[in-house]
Amino acid sequence: MSDATQSTPAPKRSALQALEIDTRLLGMVGAFIVVCLVFNVLTDGRFLTPRNIFNLTIQTVSVAIMATGMVFIIVTRHIDLACGALLATCSAIMAMTQTAYLPQLVGLPLGHPAIPWIAIAVGMSAGALIGAFQGWMVGYLAIPAFIVTLGGLLIWRNVGWYLTNGQTIGPLDPTFMQFGGINGTLGTTWSWIIGILAVVAAIWALFSARRNKIAHDFPVKPMWAELVNAGIIATAVLGFIAILNSYEIPRGRLRRLFEARGETLPDDFTAAYGLPISVLLLIAIAIGMTVIAKKTRLGRYIFATGGNPDAAELSGVNTRLLTVKVFALMGALCAISAVVASARLTNHSNDIGTLDELRVIAAAVIGGTALSGGIGTIHGAILGALIMQSLQSGMAMVGVDAPLQNIVVGTVLVVAVLVDIIYRKRLGAK
Numbered sequence: 001m002s003d004a005t006q007s008t009p010a011p012k013r014s015a016l017q018a019l020e021i022d023t024r025l026l027g028m029v030g031a032f033i034v035v036c037l038v039f040n041v042l043t044d045g046r047f048l049t050p051r052n053i054f055n056l057t058i059q060t061v062s063v064a065i066m067a068t069g070m071v072f073i074i075v076t077r078h079i080d081l082a083c084g085a086l087l088a089t090c091s092a093i094m095a096m097t098q099t100a101y102l103p104q105l106v107g108l109p110l111g112h113p114a115i116p117w118i119a120i121a122v123g124m125s126a127g128a129l130i131g132a133f134q135g136w137m138v139g140y141l142a143i144p145a146f147i148v149t150l151g152g153l154l155i156w157r158n159v160g161w162y163l164t165n166g167q168t169i170g171p172l173d174p175t176f177m178q179f180g181g182i183n184g185t186l187g188t189t190w191s192w193i194i195g196i197l198a199v200v201a202a203i204w205a206l207f208s209a210r211r212n213k214i215a216h217d218f219p220v221k222p223m224w225a226e227l228v229n230a231g232i233i234a235t236a237v238l239g240f241i242a243i244l245n246s247y248e249i250p251r252g253r254l255r256r257l258f259e260a261r262g263e264t265l266p267d268d269f270t271a272a273y274g275l276p277i278s279v280l281l282l283i284a285i286a287i288g289m290t291v292i293a294k295k296t297r298l299g300r301y302i303f304a305t306g307g308n309p310d311a312a313e314l315s316g317v318n319t320r321l322l323t324v325k326v327f328a329l330m331g332a333l334c335a336i337s338a339v340v341a342s343a344r345l346t347n348h349s350n351d352i353g354t355l356d357e358l359r360v361i362a363a364a365v366i367g368g369t370a371l372s373g374g375i376g377t378i379h380g381a382i383l384g385a386l387i388m389q390s391l392q393s394g395m396a397m398v399g400v401d402a403p404l405q406n407i408v409v410g411t412v413l414v415v416a417v418l419v420d421i422i423y424r425k426r427l428g429a430k
Helices: 015-019 023-042 050-075 083-106 115-139 145-164 174-180 187-215 223-245 251-260 277-295 297-307 309-314 319-345 356-366 378-398 402-429
Strands: none
Touching: 023 378, 050 083, 050 223, 050 277, 050 297, 050 319, 050 356, 050 378, 083 115, 083 145, 083 319, 083 356, 115 145, 115 174, 115 319, 174 277, 174 319, 187 223, 277 297, 277 319, 277 378, 297 309, 297 319, 309 319, 356 378, 356 402, 378 402
16 A cells, blocks of 8 residues: 555645754754854865864764763763763773783783773773762762762872873774774775665665554655655765765875885875774764664653653652663763773873863753753764864864863853753743
8 A cells, every 4th residue: 555545644744844854953953064164264175175074073983972971961860070080090991901901910912802802891891880880879879960970070080190100001002093083994995885884774764664654553754755864864974975085095104004014005006094983983872872762761761760850750760770870871981982082092191081071061962952851862962072073173273272262162052052942942832
């Protein structure tokens, strides 16, 4: 049978309503495009070059990963001021595991195949345990999250300092450093393969959801709207891959890579970086966190608790244990961000993650997460992180002083919250 005979007829709507695009998300995308175009003009076309877009993506990953966890924290009406400091502690633990603990205690030299994976497992375990401990204090001891994590900000930043005796630890394991961006990319061919597979999976999910709605007699979009949405997805994904694949590896770096293999670089040989492994990691985390938010009991409990904690508890939700789980998840994500951040720098430094807690909170809030709880999206937080990084990178390229950069970012955060309040009031009025 046709879709029309199996589904409930939808009332006549405008083209934008038929596409069912979130107007707030559309506004964020528009703001991001405006920021990019303005900085591209101010930098004489350097902002939107493949090289800068590549750098922008790998610089965004660390904050964006933590922002996905901050969505759950804020949705449950809490806050985490310790995520940047926890990142530093996890980074210190993983750096020391690679360069000191495993070589000295177990006899595994730096470069051993097991080194990076053991270090990452240790770092994620430490991050999850620390996060769970903070969540236990918030959930079971009823200490406000603001106080617990403010104390954590001071504690974990200095725990990381003591673990390394205040020294920069590096270089790190070569395999570990592949998670940092420029040291680990997929190349042109694999980037296209991943991009095409991503488009196929996204379109399959789009039409699978349509079939499920039809099967349960729910209204569906017109077929033309589904095709337009599929076209937007395909254009965005493949366009992004094309931009990354157009950033060629400099001749000097290629020459060193060939010399390391005992080969000579041919005169006409060229190669592109392609999709960074760190960006692929962010995409995987975003998908996983979205599935948790929309398809699992944990996600339903998180949003129900944020919407009305008393009602959730009366319905049988263990809100105290839920708080522990949310903070433990945030701690694990801080450890993953530590992998990306330290791998990008190729070492652990004491100032790693400084002020990241403010960037992460700003990314989540700019992305539409309500500080009153109950509302937030993973893709919105990632877009918020991208907007924040674009602002900072653009201002740095223009030559704006660091103090003025912070003033602008702070102003944008306040304005974003004000716009969110006005937007939700208008929705409530309707």
